[in-house]
Structure formats: structure tokens, C-alpha cells
Amino acid sequence: MSSVGSGYDLGCNIYSPDGRVFQIDYAGKAVENSGAMIGLKCKDGVVVGVEKLVMNRLLMEGSGRRVHPVGRHAGIAFTGYVADGRAVVSAAKSEVENYDDYYGVDMPPHVLTERLGHYFHAYTTYGGYRPFGLATVVAAYDNEKGEAFLHQIDPAGTHYRYHGCATGKARQAAKTEIEKLDLSSLTVEE
Amino acid sequence: SENSSSSSSSRVGTVGAETARATMVDTESLGGGAPRLKAGEVDLGTSIMAVAFNGGVVLGADSRTSTGTYIANRVSDKLTGVHDRVYCCRSGSAADTQAISDIVRTQLSNHATELGRLPAVKTAASLFQRYCYEYKDRLMAGIICAGYDEIEGGSVYSIPLGGACIKQPFAIGGSGSTYIYGLCDSMWRPDMTREETRNFVKTALSHAMARDGSSGGVIRTVVIDKNGVDRDFTPGDKVPFSF
Numbered sequence: 180m181s182s183v184g185s186g187y188d189l190g191c192n193i194y195s196p197d198g199r200v201f202q203i204d205y206a207g208k209a210v211e212n213s214g215a216m217i218g219l220k221c222k223d224g225v226v227v228g229v230e231k232l233v234m235n236r237l238l239m240e241g242s243g244r245r246v247h248p249v250g251r252h253a254g255i256a257f258t259g260y261v262a263d264g265r266a267v268v269s270a271a272k273s274e275v276e277n278y279d280d281y282y283g284v285d286m287p288p289h290v291l292t293e294r295l296g297h298y299f300h301a302y303t304t305y306g307g308y309r310p311f312g313l314a315t316v317v318a319a320y321d322n323e324k325g326e327a328f329l330h331q332i333d334p335a336g337t338h339y340r341y342h343g344c345a346t347g348k349a350r351q352a353a354k355t356e357i358e359k360l361d362l363s364s365l366t367v368e369e
Numbered sequence: 370s371e372n373s374s375s376s377s378s379s380r381v382g383t384v385g386a387e388t389a390r391a392t393m394v395d396t397e398s399l400g401g402g403a404p405r406l407k408a409g410e411v412d413l414g415t416s417i418m419a420v421a422f423n424g425g426v427v428l429g430a431d432s433r434t435s436t437g438t439y440i441a442n443r444v445s446d447k448l449t450g451v452h453d454r455v456y457c458c459r460s461g462s463a464a465d466t467q468a469i470s471d472i473v474r475t476q477l478s479n480h481a482t483e484l485g486r487l488p489a490v491k492t493a494a495s496l497f498q499r500y501c502y503e504y505k506d507r508l509m510a511g512i513i514c515a516g517y518d519e520i521e522g523g524s525v526y527s528i529p530l531g532g533a534c535i536k537q538p539f540a541i542g543g544s545g546s547t548y549i550y551g552l553c554d555s556m557w558r559p560d561m562t563r564e565e566t567r568n569f570v571k572t573a574l575s576h577a578m579a580r581d582g583s584s585g586g587v588i589r590t591v592v593i594d595k596n597g598v599d600r601d602f603t604p605g606d607k608v609p610f611s612f
Contacts, residue, residue: 282480282488283495290483323486323520 192306202310203303206334209259209312215347216245216258218316219357220329224367225318227256227329230347250275252285253319255295258347259334260312267315270298288319292330292338300336310334314346404509404530406462411436414583416545416574417447417458419515420557421523421538422566425594426515429570430458431545431578432586443586448600452477454593455493455516460543461509461530469500469510490516494526494534502532513540517593545577545584552576567592567601568609575608 187193188201195201214230229245245264246256249271257264274294278286295315303310317330317338331346332338342362345353406412412435419428430447433440447459449467451474459466473496481488494514501510515525527540539557541549553573561569571588578584588603 281495281499282492284489284492287484289485293483323489323518 190306191303191308191310200303203335206259206310206312210314210334210346211348211350213258213260213347214245215345215349215353216256216314216316217343217345217353217357218256218318218329218331218341219343219360219362219365220327220341221362221365221367221369225327225329226367227254227316227318229256229258249291250279250285250319252322253288253291253317255315255317257313257315259314263311263313264315267295267298267311267313271295285320285322287321287323288317288328288330289321289340291319292317292332292340296332296336296338298336299332299334303335316344404506406509409436411441411463412461412583414545414581415447415460415543416541416549416577416581416584417460417511417513417543418541418546418553418570418573419458419513419525419539420561420566420570421515421525422561422563424522425517425563425592426523426525427563427566427570427590427592428456428458428513428515429574429588429590431543431574431584432589433578433584434463435583440585445586446589448589448591450474450598451493451514452481452488452516454487454518454595454598455490455514456591456593456598457493457497457515458513458542460511460513465508465510466512469497469508469512472500473497487518489518489520490514490524490526491518491521491536494528494536497526497528498532498534501528501530505530505532511542513542515540515593517595523593541573541577543577543584545574545581548580549573549577563592563594571603572609575610578608579611 187195191200191202214232216229218227227246231245246254247268248254253275255268255271275286299311302308311334313334315332318327320327329341330338331341331344343357345357414433414435415431417430419426428448432444434442434445448456449459449470450456451470457470476496477488477493497512497514501508511530512528514528517523525537525540527535527537541553556569567590570590574588587605588608590601592599
């Protein structure tokens with residue numbers, strides 16, 4: 180559905196009369212049209228996968244990483260504008276390192292997710308910036324709970340914790356398949 | 370210009386257009402001297418210790434605060450809470466340790482709010498270390514940070530004068546601790562019960578208080594475990610050992 184912005188979509192600092200911020204919606208479109216990304220929280224860990232759409236046969240294998248470690252216990256994956264993803268990974272690595280340095284413990288998944296959510300959200304509040312065109316999955320191990328958790332953050336900065344999540348192209352088909360699985364009995368290998 | 374009195378000084382003079390100027394050299398301010406209490410500053414002379422047991426920790430301290438030879442407070446409380454299940458023992462300058470523990474208490478509270486659960490003792494120790502190390506040449510603070518968390522159970526971290534942070538099964542500190550190193554090494558055993566640990570702390574502290582002029586008064590202990598914090602008080606005439 181391509182909605183008519185008619186002037187209400189000129190910046191992040193503008194609401195439309197029906198209460199939407201169009202720029203954030205458009206950022207969501209960038210995500211919807213990009214490669215699929217799937218996360219699954221299994222019995223013994225979290226698995227994350229990203230569909231890497233290779234445009235060029237001359238591309239060297241391994242280049243253009245989509246899943247990144249941000250600490251020894253955490254990783255993030257993204258889909259949408261890949262260049263935006265690099266900036267977010269960089270920010271996440273700093274956050275995790277600073278947290279460890281300051282508080283002496285691994286940054287727990289929900290704290291990392293909230294901080295990234297704040298970061299995403301910040302870019303939706305200024306007229307001069309554009310939102311990140313990204314959906315980001317955070318997979319991290321929580322020391323105290325003794326298990327890994329799966330979170331997803333959308334371009335607006337909203338984040339939830341998931342058993343399984345899918346974004347990008349063909350997400351509906353992916354979600355249908357995921358709902359059929361009994362994730363609590365599957366191992367990461369399986 | 371005349372030199373005013375200082376610990377050591379040297380004169381440097383140049384002939385010619387520049388007028389001779391005197392240079393005062395103060396070895397203490399060059400960083401050669403250790404931080405010292407200022408004149409009239411309150412000193413937590415002290416004997417402090419903390420011992421971990423299976424499921425918690427016991428912290429203990431004497432209660433003497435002195436300014437020079439005058440005992441400013443003979444019933445002071447050197448065991449200071451920084452969070453629900455994390456305490457610290459303070460020794461050195463009363464002002465410095467109060468300032469640091471106040472800051473750490475605020476930071477831990479904010480941290481725990483974001484975290485949504487009780488913080489790790491390691492985190493508290495990490496915060497203490499940050500200040501004790503960064504400002505080492507301006508502070509005189511010997512801190513023992515101890516408490517209970519779900520991940521490690523009871524843990525004890527010693528943060529002495531330079532700002533090192535060392536996790537230990539038990540830690541002693543303060544001027545009185547020098548007299549009880551041998552006693553503690555011989556008395557301590559791994560896997561003591563809660564009561565055995567508390568008695569160990571009381572006995573060791575009473576020996577330190579008996580020998581150290583800067584320690585004395587009453588023995589305060591705090592036992593921290595999963596369920597809460599239990600304060601105990603032993604009056605001066607009921608301590609396990611005295612001359």
C-alpha cells in the first residue's frame with residue numbers, strides 16, 4: 180500500500196493527521212523489501228540467520244557479513260539498509276565494551292536491546308536525521324539466567340523478546356513455518 | 370623573594386636580565402609521597418574484615434574513629450550498605466570513603482534499575498575500583514566490598530590504597546589488620562558455616578583491637594545472604610579476646 184504522504188512525510192519531526200510518522204513507516208518498507216532474517220530461541224541457545232542476496236557473481240565469498248559478534252556473549256544481525264547496519268554494530272560494540280569496563284559484568288541481553296532501542300529511537304526524533312532502515316536481531320547470553328535470549332528491534336526502536344521471529348521478504352511464509360515448530364524441544368544443531 | 374618554610378627546598382638563580390627566582394621543591398607534591406591525611410582530618414584507623422562462606426558473606430569492623438589521639442567517635446559504623454545485598458567495609462579517611470561509597474550507592478541504584486534485578490557484587494567492586502584507582506593520588510581509602518549475588522553466591526573483593534581490585538575468600542584491612550595476618554591464616558578454613566564464619570570474624574577483630582591503638586570500641590558484624598542482611602553488635606566488654 181503506498182500511502183500519499185502529501186507533505187506529512189518530509190521529516191521525522193512531523194506527524195500526519197492520523198497520527199503516523201511516515202518516515203518511520205517508509206524505513207519499515209526498506210526492511211520489508213530486503214533479504215529475510217530469522218531468529219529462533221531453542222532449548223540450548225539462539226540461532227540467527229540472514230538471507231544474503233548476492234547481486235554480483237564476482238563478489239568474494241565471505242565479504243559482506245550480516246551477522247556480527249558484539250561481545251564474547253552477544254551478537255547482532257540486521258536486514259534492510261546494510262550500511263546503516265555497520266553503524267549500529269559499531270555502536271553496539273562500544274556499548275558492550277563500556278558496560279563490561281564500567282560494571283565488570285557481561286551486558287545482559289535485555290539491557291543491550293534497550294540501549295540499541297534508545298539509539299534507534301533517537302534517530303527518529305530529529306528533523307535532520309532519518310531513521311535506521313533496519314530490523315535488528317539481538318542474540319545474547321544472560322549470565323544470571325543461564326540461557327540465551329532473542330530480541331528484535333524495528334526501525335522505530337520498539338523491541339520485544341521472541342521465541343521465534345522473521346523479517347524481510349517472505350516473512351509471512353517464514354513465520355508460518357516457525358509457528359509449526361516446537362522450539363522448546365529443538366536444539367540449536369537441529 | 371624569601372622562601373617560606375617547606376619540607377625541602379632548593380634555590381635556582383640566573384644572572385643577567387632575568388631576576389633570580391627561588392624555586393621551592395616539595396617532594397610530596399611531586400608524587401613521591403603517598404597520600405596523607407590532612408591536619409585535623411578524621412581517620413578511620415580501623416580493623417576491618419570480610420569472609421565469604423557458602424551462601425553469603427560476613428563483614429566485620431571495629432568502631433573507633435580518631436582525629437590524632439582523640440577518639441572522635443567510639444561507636445562508629447564502618448560497615449556501609451551500597452545496595453540490598455552489597456556492603457563495604459571502610460578504612461582510611463572517613464571523608465574519602467564516605468564520598469566514594471555515596472557515589473557508588475547512587476550508581477549501583479541506577480544500574481540496578483536498568484538491569485531490573487539485583488546487581489553483582491563484582492559490579493559494585495568494579496565501581497569502587499574505578500574511583501580508588503583514577504583518583505589514587507588524592508584519596509586515602511582502603512575498602513573491602515562484599516555481598517551476595519545469585520551468580521557467585523557470597524564474594525569478597527579487596528580494594529586497597531592504590532586501587533587494585535582482588536577477589537579473595539577472605540580479606541582483612543585497616544591498621545589493625547597487620548597484627549592478625551598470622552592468626553587469620555591459621556584460623557581460616559574453606560567451607561565454614563555461617564556461625565563459624567561469624568565467630569572467626571569476631572575473634573580475629575578482637576585480637577586486632579587489642580593490639581592496635583587506632584582500633585577499638587565495639588565489634589559490628591553484618592551477615593549477608595540470599596534472604597537478607599543481619600546486623601550484630603558485640604559490646605567492648607563482651608569481645609572474645611582482650612587483655
